[in-house]
Amino acid sequence: MRFLTAGESHGQKLVGIIEGLPSGMRISQDLVDQALKKRQQGPGRGGRMAIEQDKVHFLSGVRGGCSTGAPLAMEILNRDWENWEKIMAWGEDADLESRKVLTPRPGHADLTGALKYRTEVRNILERASARETAMRVAIGSVVRQGLSQLGVEIRGRVLAVGGIQAPLSDDEDYWERVRQSEWSVGDPDAERKMGEQLLAARELGESLGGTLEVQVLHLPAGLGSHVQWDRKLDGKLAQAVLSIQAIKGVSFGLGFDAGAKMGSQVHDPIEYTQGQGYHRASNHAGGIEGGMSNGEPLVLQAVMKPIPTLYRPLNTVHLETKETVKASVERSDICAVPAALVVLEHVVAWVIAEAVLEKFPADSFTELETAWEKYKEYLKL
Numbered sequence: 001m002r003f004l005t006a007g008e009s010h011g012q013k014l015v016g017i018i019e020g021l022p023s024g025m026r027i028s029q030d031l032v033d034q035a036l037k038k039r040q041q042g043p044g045r046g047g048r049m050a051i052e053q054d055k056v057h058f059l060s061g062v063r064g065g066c067s068t069g070a071p072l073a074m075e076i077l078n079r080d081w082e083n084w085e086k087i088m089a090w091g092e093d094a095d096l097e098s099r100k101v102l103t104p105r106p107g108h109a110d111l112t113g114a115l116k117y118r119t120e121v122r123n124i125l126e127r128a129s130a131r132e133t134a135m136r137v138a139i140g141s142v143v144r145q146g147l148s149q150l151g152v153e154i155r156g157r158v159l160a161v162g163g164i165q166a167p168l169s170d171d172e173d174y175w176e177r178v179r180q181s182e183w184s185v186g187d188p189d190a191e192r193k194m195g196e197q198l199l200a201a202r203e204l205g206e207s208l209g210g211t212l213e214v215q216v217l218h219l220p221a222g223l224g225s226h227v228q229w230d231r232k233l234d235g236k237l238a239q240a241v242l243s244i245q246a247i248k249g250v251s252f253g254l255g256f257d258a259g260a261k262m263g264s265q266v267h268d269p270i271e272y273t274q275g276q277g278y279h280r281a282s283n284h285a286g287g288i289e290g291g292m293s294n295g296e297p298l299v300l301q302a303v304m305k306p307i308p309t310l311y312r313p314l315n316t317v318h319l320e321t322k323e324t325v326k327a328s329v330e331r332s333d334i335c336a337v338p339a340a341l342v343v344l345e346h347v348v349a350w351v352i353a354e355a356v357l358e359k360f361p362a363d364s365f366t367e368l369e370t371a372w373e374k375y376k377e378y379l380k381l
Contacts, residue, residue, distance in 0.1 A: 001018070001019065001020030001021065001143075001353065001354050001357050002018075002019050002020060003017060003018045003019070003139050003350070004016065004017050005132060005135045005136060005139070007076075007078075007131075007132065007135065008088060008126035008127055008129075008131075009078075009125070009126045009127075009129035009131035010078065010080055010081065010083075010084035010087070010088050010126060011078060011081065011084075011088050011126065012077070012078060012081045012085075012088075013075045013076060013077045013078055013081070014075065014076045014078070014131070014132065014135040015073070015074070015075045015076075015135070016073070016074055016075075016135040016136075016138060016139050017071050017072065017073050018061070018071065018072040018139055018142060018143075019071045019072075020357065021061065021067045021069065021072055021142070021143075021146075022067065022069065022146075022357070022362045022363055022364050022365045022367070022368050023066070023067055023068055023069030023363065023364045023365065024066050024067065024069075024365040024366055025066060025067040025145070025146045025149070025365040026065060026066055026145065026149065027058075027062055027065060027066065027067055027142055027145060028065070028145060029056060029058065031141060031145055032056045032138050032141040032142065033054070033055050033056060035138070035140075035141040035144075035342065035346065036054035036055065036056065036076070036134060036137055036138060036141075037054065038342050039054070039133070039134060039137050039342040039343060040052065040054060040339070041182065041338070041339070042182055042183070042184075042335075042336070042337075042338035042339050043182055043183065043194070043195060043198055043335065043338070044198050044201075044202075044208065044333055044334040044335030044336065044337075045333050045336065045339065052078065052079050052080065053079065054076050054134050055076070055077075056074050056075070056076055056138045057074060057075050057076070057077070058072070058073070058074050059073040059074055059075060060073040061073060067365070069363060069364070072142065074135075074138060074139075076134050076135055076138060078131075084099075086098075087099050087122075088126070096120075099122060100120060100121075100122060101120070101121035101122050101125065101328050102121070102318055102319045102320055102328075103316050103317075103318055103319070103325050103326065103327050103328045104121055104316055104317075104319070104327065104328070105308050105309060105310075105313070105314075105316065105327040105328060105330075106308060106314045106315075106316060106327060107305070107308030108125065108128065108308040108309070109124050109125065109128035110124055110125055110128075110328075113125075113128060114319075121319070121328075125330065128245070129245070130244075130245040130246070130336070130343075132245075133244065133245065133343045136343065136346060136347060136350075137342060137343055137346045139346070139350060140345070140346025140347055140348075140349040140350050141346060141349075143349055143350055143353035144345075144346060144349035144353075146353060146365065147349060147352060147353055147356070149365070149369075150356070150368075150369065150372055151218050152216065152217070152218050152219060152352065153216070153217040153218055154214065154215070154217075154345050154348060154349055154352075155175065155178075155214070155215050155217070155345075156184065156212060156213060156214040156215070156341045156342075156344060156345045157175075157178045157184055157185065157212070157213050157341070158183055158184040158185050158210060158211075158337055158338055158341055159210070159211040159212060159213050159301065160210050160211045161183065161194045161197065161198075161208055161209075161210035161335065161337050162194070162198075162201065162208040162209070162210065162335075163197075164190060164193045164194050164197055166183075166185035166186065166187050166190035166194075167186070167187045167190065168186070169186060174186040182338065183195075183337075183338055184338045184341050198334060198335055201334055201335065202334050204312065205310055205311035205312030206306070206310060206311075206312070206334075207306040207307040207308075207309070207310060207332075207333070207334055207335065208306055208334060208335040208337070209246070209303070209304045209305045209306040209307075209335075209337065210303075210304055210335075210337035211301060211302065211303050211304070212301065212303075212304065212337065212340060212341045212344055213299065213301045213302075214299075214300055214302075214341075214344050214345050214348050215297050215298065215299050216287070216297065216298035216348065216352055217297050219287065219293045219295070219297075219298055219352070220293065220295060220372075220375060220376055220379055221278070221292070221293055221294050221295035221379060222292055222293065222359060222375075223292060223293040223352070223355040223356065223358075223359055224236070224288070224291050224292040224293060224355055225291060225292060226290040226291045226292060231291065232290075232291025232292075233288055233291055233292060233293055233351075233355055234252055234288045234291060235291065236351050236354070236355070237250070237252075237300060237348060237351050238250045240347045240348065240350065240351045241300065241302050241344065241347060241348070243347070244302075244340065244343050244344060244347060246304050246305050246306075246307060246308075246336075246340065247302050247303070247304055247305075247340070247344075248303055248304070248305045249302065249303040250300060250301070250302050250303075251286075251300065251301050251302075252285065252286035252287075252288055252298075252299065252300050252301075253283060253284050253285045253286025253287070253288075253299055254266060254284045254285075254286070255286075255301055258284070265284075266284050267284065267285070268280035268281060268282045268283060268284050268285055268296070269281040269282070275380060276380055277295075277379045277380045277381065278295065278379075279295060279296065280294065280295075280296050283296045283297060283299065286298060286299040286300060287299060293355075295379070298352075300348070302340075302344055304336075304337055304340050307333055307334075307335075307336060309329060309330050309331075309332035310327070310329070311329060313326045313327035313328070313329055314326070314327055315327070316328075356368075356372075359375075360372055360375070
């Protein structure tokens with residue numbers, strides 16, 4: 001299974017193609033649109049989110065609410081296109097001067113991309129923009145629906161924003177508060193402090209980053225592999241997570257804290273229960289051992305840097321005059337940590353779905369469900 005996306009931030013549309021979906025998997029457009037809407041929400045978002053009303057349009061590969069087994073193609077229209085149609089036109093009549101960027105932003109792909117491709121900054125920032133993640137959320141939502149039909153649950157929470165840590169819990173009331181929270185945290189006091197931090201950052205022309213966590217529940221042991229470096233499940237997840245714009249680090253379970261502990265405080269004792277199979281007494285490993293899922297909840301954390309567009313910009317170099325000037329300002333967010341969590345959940349969903357189909361190759365979803373259930377019964381022996 002694989003996917004491709006195309007499209008620019010201010011282009012006509014974003015497009016995506018998924019190849020390798022089994023036939024007969026139920027797909028809801030409403031669920032995809034709900035995920036897209038959630039990605040657009042959250043405190044600290046910029047003016048672009050007031051313009052776009054993201055909805056997916058299926059073009060092929062779905063019929064009667066189910067996948068057909070053919071490549072699934074879809075698109076998300078950019079409503080802001082009407083303001084950029086002349087600038088982003090594909091023909092020779094394109095206006096290449098009006099929004100030309102000569103003052104690249106520190107922390108963005110602007111300068112490095114322009115040097116690499118020997119092109120102007122506009123051609124780089126349009127594709128490097130996090131606008132691209134809207135299509136990845138749509139793609140992830142499609143496969144997440146299939147995982148849900150297998151009983152796999154994916155949930156996420158914001159751990160911190162701008163240095164403000166949110167108290168954590170794992171009871172159902174806490175997770176319901178997370179789901180209802182605009183910050184995706186389960187503590188009202190943390191929400192209030194994050195809101196105050198956001199106001200301070202806006203006043204200073206600054207931006208805020210944070211840390212996030214995604215959990216994948218009800219996975220069987222044995223997804224991924226130890227036999228080659230590029231088949232390890234944690235390696236694939238790390239690549240996917242770090243491909244999200246502004247994500248600068250990823251860890252599993254105890255993560256970096258494991259380096260300060262003794263081995264007995266890090267590794268999870270193995271237990272066995274008749275009728276349930278093997279399990280761990282703790283989950284410090286975050287559900288992955290030797291590049292494979294071990295049957296415990298998969299837990300990963302990611303850190304998001306502050307967005308590089310600053311309304312009080314840093315110094316940069318003018319590409320023509322080579323003088324020191326202030327960096328350009330593209331319309332942007334003050335904080336997009338809760339939105340990044342939505343993206344994180346859906347890129348994780350893709351990697352898990354890919355691992356499931358690698359373990360249980362199937363042309364139809366019925367075949368997949370049968371193999372999945374038989375394997376789960378085997379693990380209980």
